[in-house]
Amino acid sequence: MKKSDIRTFGIIGGDKRQLFLAKSISDSCYDVLLGGFDRLESHGSLSLCNVKKAISESDALIFPLPSIRTDGSLNTPFSNENILLDGDDIEIILKKPVFTTMKSRFLKAYPRLSDGEIFDYGARDDFAILNALPTAEGAIECAMREYEGTISGSKCLVAGFGRIGKILAHKLVLLGANVTVSARKPSDLAYVKALGYNALNTENLRTVKRFDIAFNTIPKLIFDRELLMNTDTNTLIIDLASLPGGVDFDTAEKLGIYAVRALSLPGKCAPKTAGEIIKTTVFDIIKEVYR
Template structure:
């Protein structure tokens, strides 16, 4: 008999996750981002051994209590309620956003998604444009490579001396994050991959456009008021443009962890 998995969330990737694991698991998809009494009763009645929570933390209208049948809990971003349930002795938590294979493959999709996003909203070629990428983690590296192959001028900006010279050894121009504003101008696009607030709103307005690929709250120091017109919070690009590929990527992470 197949194990049961309850997949919770509204992200379009989850439809393809469900399809991809259905050969191995009995699946139910609950398209909601809120844990309420109705969802709780439905999942308790289903008695899944595996529960997959959405990437963004699920909101709670009642106490988040998982059924006794739950043995494995797949967690994206967490919160206090999720943390409390994941600490139960009967539940094995798996933080799929920390799966190294998923991180690198998702970085590839993010880089390709950004290119599509740029074409759609800028309606310009990437060739011969200047892109300053802040951050040189997985997404920064994959994006730098993709833009470079399309003929862009790529500048990497980080605080880490190790990453700075790693980027230089790969053939990119470099500038420290403290001096990145020296590169500002109407001909420069800033692409942020650093998941923290570091950029003054006034300085952000001096670039041609700021594309923020980092998760909420983004890179702006003041992201509630006076948001520059040239600022775009461009998150969840894999789910936006490639839900099938991104969903199948999640499925591989799930099946690998469950040893299928």
């Protein structure tokens, strides 16, 4: 297949991100079929259809984040149906490029598709880096909603100095927060200090005292029972880590600590930007693979 052979994209399921993704692709002069959106009466000039038609009449398919539910059905929040791919669907899908997320989970549900061209756009660094910005902004929006004070003048802990932690710490400082960042790597701790943040070694994080808000970005149980028992009860904890997360929520509730699980923030807080990020990543993959 050549890049020029792709004229119609089938977008299968998803939330508002996929609707903005569809609009952005359409604006780039491609045809778009939206499958699994039967709860919508219309969506501008875009074609709404059932999943089977979107699969059969498109040149390439884009599945959402996450692509499937735990029962193997497609992630179609805008549909009242529980949609599963059947044998006919799979035979058609095998003949065209598929762009999805959580590829291993997708293929576990539909192992026959292992013989196809399956690209995991969610596993790419460029996708993760671009998504860090709306995630950070969404985390701050969550803090503004849940914290009874202002971000300006607040004492914030950012656990983790990865993609999200870097951007989140920067945005918090711009809003006037006093920011402490915890990290493990000596190089990360050096960057934290060089950028003017207070630094803590995550390995030595035994107490969370005198912080108004603590943001966790580490996909590991950091706020376990021991740490929560040494956390101020008036500290708001916002967990940004993917499931199973980094906070023992049951213990936090028992101790009277307010903890919020903030997942899929790009789709909730900035679906337009998130949709455009998916498009950019998918189109970059197409440029790399199909000349």
